[in-house]
Amino acid sequence: MDFTVSEKMQVILEMINEFVDRELIPLEPAFLAGRESEVLAELEQRQRMVKQMELWGPCHPMEYGGMGLSLMEHALVSEVLGRTPMGHFVFWCQAPDVGNIELLHQFGTREQKETYLRPLVAGSIRSCFSMTEVSLAGSNPVMMDTTAVKDGDDYVINGRKWYTSSADGAAFAIVMAKTNPQADPYHQASMIIVPCETEGFNLVRNIPVMGHTGSGYFSHAEIYYQNCRVPRKNLLGEEGDGFVLAQERLGPGRIHHCMRWLGICRRAFDLMCARASERVIALNGQTLASKQIVQAWIAECAAEIQAARLMVLHAAWRIENEGAKAARQDISLIKFKVANVLQMVVDRALQVHGGLGMTDDTVLAYFFRHERAARIYDGADEVHKSSVAKQILKRYEVASRN
Numbered sequence: 001m002d003f004t005v006s007e008k009m010q011v012i013l014e015m016i017n018e019f020v021d022r023e024l025i026p027l028e029p030a031f032l033a034g035r036e037s038e039v040l041a042e043l044e045q046r047q048r049m050v051k052q053m054e055l056w057g058p059c060h061p062m063e064y065g066g067m068g069l070s071l072m073e074h075a076l077v078s079e080v081l082g083r084t085p086m087g088h089f090v091f092w093c094q095a096p097d098v099g100n101i102e103l104l105h106q107f108g109t110r111e112q113k114e115t116y117l118r119p120l121v122a123g124s125i126r127s128c129f130s131m132t133e134v135s136l137a138g139s140n141p142v143m144m145d146t147t148a149v150k151d152g153d154d155y156v157i158n159g160r161k162w163y164t165s166s167a168d169g170a171a172f173a174i175v176m177a178k179t180n181p182q183a184d185p186y187h188q189a190s191m192i193i194v195p196c197e198t199e200g201f202n203l204v205r206n207i208p209v210m211g212h213t214g215s216g217y218f219s220h221a222e223i224y225y226q227n228c229r230v231p232r233k234n235l236l237g238e239e240g241d242g243f244v245l246a247q248e249r250l251g252p253g254r255i256h257h258c259m260r261w262l263g264i265c266r267r268a269f270d271l272m273c274a275r276a277s278e279r280v281i282a283l284n285g286q287t288l289a290s291k292q293i294v295q296a297w298i299a300e301c302a303a304e305i306q307a308a309r310l311m312v313l314h315a316a317w318r319i320e321n322e323g324a325k326a327a328r329q330d331i332s333l334i335k336f337k338v339a340n341v342l343q344m345v346v347d348r349a350l351q352v353h354g355g356l357g358m359t360d361d362t363v364l365a366y367f368f369r370h371e372r373a374a375r376i377y378d379g380a381d382e383v384h385k386s387s388v389a390k391q392i393l394k395r396y397e398v399a400s401r402n
């Protein structure tokens with residue numbers, strides 16, 4: 001394993017880091033105050049700057065206008081961008097679009113690529129991914145009520161989904177629906193592209209999440225698919241292969257989240273250390289940094305972040321060198337490990353800030369509220385732990401029989 005950062009990447013990372021400090025962090029007060037339309041105009045202007053700097057779509061294929069960085073390279077970029085909640089959106093490597101871009105690139109027909117992939121990578125449109133259902137356990141998505149029934153040259157989709165992130169203002173959704181109810185549970189569902197303007201695509205509401213409803217890209221919608229009719233050519237991949245494609249999408253998607261979380265850890269850690277160093281807590285001028293307990297938190301956070309970072313880089317290296325299937329266990333390990341490190345670091349940084357940490361005068365409360373979900377989406381902690389443990393235990397079963 002070699003985690004050396006090339007000279008080219010060092011230059012790119014410095015440029016992005018400086019851009020985040022100069023152009024994005026100053027927008028945070030308006031962003032945190034929820035002045036969304038004002039912020040959106042600013043973000044779009046920053047996106048134009050990113051395009052001019054030729055840093056657009058770091059992880060997207062070059063043939064479609066991205067930078068074509070490798071997974072390892074993107075991990076480093078993502079860590080820098082994750083320092084602010086707007087970073088990935090401005091550089092156009094945000095979920096759920098990244099996953100949809102990968103799906104369309106890997107499985108899309110020529111026509112689907114021209115109609116959806118090209119404008120998506122270019123940033124002219126956004127997309128969303130609609131799998132989780134309101135009434136059934138998302139942790140086990142083979143339990144699915146949404147159906148896509150063939151009718152002539154069309155599919156007619158019916159069902160209720162929620163947590164379709166960023167559906168508000170998106171051009172299309174990739175929807176998981178049952179097309180083959182007679183098949184075994186893992187081959188019943190398919191992915192279908194549904195333009196959001198289609199009749200029967202009803203955005204019921206943006207769901208309030210931790211006290212924030214949000215809008216546009218920064219929102220999570222409930223969608224009611226009601227006799228929503230799309231042509232059969234909108235099928236992505238083969239019929240019945242929905243879960244095969246979902247594995248392809250969610251595997252790399254998970255590592256993308258982990259990379260972003262490292263950036264959040266880094267920002268929270270910086271804020272914590274700066275605050276501890278400047279906050280005077282006694283008449284003799286002693287600061288919080290002089291307290292052993294705070295020193296212990298700082299050291300522990302540094303160790304945890306470093307461990308998480310090496311685990312993520314190792315998983316990225318493994319995916320690149322041995323493929324996503326071989327790295328399955330590594331991906332599960334980082335998914336719950338990094339989510340928990342993230343939560344611990346943000347929580348301690350918030351604690352060090354006292355009452356200030358509870359306000360939106362720093363970005364910490366936003367991270368605390370919104371990133372709690374890290375332990376739930378793309379596989380809850382418990383599901384990943386159980387999957388890792390089962391894989392490990394299998395080896396012991398074989399050993400004990402011998």
Ligand SMILES: Cc1cc2nc3c(=O)[nH]c(=O)nc-3n(C[C@H](O)[C@H](O)[C@H](O)COP(=O)(O)OP(=O)(O)OC[C@H]3O[C@@H](n4cnc5c(N)ncnc54)[C@H](O)[C@@H]3O)c2cc1C
Binds near residue numbers: 139
């Ligand atoms: C902010 C956010 C964004 C999201 N974005 C999207 C999106 O864009 N598209 C989309 O389709 N979905 C999205 N989701 C949905 C997400 O994928 C689901 O919430 C997740 O899969 C869990 O499903 P559930 O909420 O139905 O919880 P359930 O399946 O009901 O599980 C509840 C809890 O039970 C426990 N649990 C579940 N299974 C097991 C098990 N086998 N062993 C032990 N414990 C278990 C876990 O603690 C879990 O948190 C998003 C969710 C959030 C919070």
